[in-house]
Amino acid sequence: MPVHSLASAFGNITTSQLVFGAISFAVVVFVKTWAGGRKCTWERDWKGKMILVVAPPTPTILTLMDTLLHLPSPPQILFLPPLTSPLPESLLTLLHTIRLSATSSNPAAQLHCEPLPSTPRGITEFMQKWNSAPVQMVGEGGRRIDSIILGKGWEVSPSSFIPKKEGEWGNEEFKFHFLTSLLPTLLRSPAERDIRIVQLISPTWSAALPSLMNITVEDTKSKSKIRKDDLVNSTGRRNLNSLLLFHHFQxxxxTLEAAQRGKIKPVPNPEKPDExxxxxxxxxxxxVKAISVIMPWARDEVLKGSLVGSWLSQVSWILFYPLILLITPSPKSSVQSILFALSAPVRQGIIDETPKVADQGKEVVDQRRNGVAGGDVVRDCAVVDLPPVLSDPALAKALYDELEKEVEKGVKRSKEQKAE
Structure with missing residues (x-):
């Protein structure tokens, strides 16, 4: 009998062993809770709102969509994975399961999926479909967009070193062209609509911070020959560029909003009085708010790509996987900062943490967890400050101008190939 087996196995346990077991269990629970990070406590009414999720189908992204669809007021989600048509049957089955699970409890939850290859032609075809809806169905402002989640590029993956196919773009070129293509639609939206563009940033960004110089890695088709320090630093370097570009994009x-309201005025140039x-x-x-979210060290998207390469590291990954499960956040915990960036109230003004005499004796409100604004960087469900170099307007503009030229070349090359 199972009861007799348990009694014989644990019948001779001493009190000290029980105390040690209880302490060990408490430590495990504490470490797991600490590794999960903070939880998002804000909720937003997403009923009738549209979210574009432009990301590969990773565990974190799938969990994010499942969480959003199970909210009390779920949104409509258009999932745009960077894949070619037709989509894999396994992915369609998984998305269908998520949709059925959500609609069974709330019919308002909607999930649709379309492939969006990372090519100029892929974006052009998507925009043609997006703008083809009749005005009577979508209104004069076009299709509604309330949020865009850019979830590609934060993963640590050896596949990023594989030479791209002809005409295929990198993540930065793709994001630039995608956002600029949607910019007219975003600018036509009503001023009272709160639109948030959220990009996911790899936690490896800090590894590349000591030097903003480009990291060169020898081109190789063999993933096992790529050194892990190069892999982590290169991913971090690309994400540093993303932070700078989003700062300039905001x-x-x-500036466009100020120009539309007539809030741009000429002032004398102190260096040249005539100008x-x-x-x-x-x-x-x-x-329209551009917000960056620094993701945690997710076990599948970041940690595995950083550590697993050779057969020995794969065996070590399997052996230490129980410990990895304990000290790394689950996908459900990883999406909390994204939910915070999507749902937190809009903060007016800058964060001022200077103690005020009028606030003495009152409950202090944590401004970093009380709202978000355009250009903010979120980590662990709170707005954080970055080193000043990542707010350098000259460096951000130089990167933006260089990226704009690369995108123009790619679009021109795509049109020439189509004409042939």
């Missing part, structure tokens, strides 16, 4: 959005500079009102902010 500046462009605010006038156009300066925008710094208090004018766009309703």
């Amino acid at each position: 500046l462009i959005l605010d 006038r500079l156009k300066v925008r009102d710094g208090h004018v902010k766009s309703n």
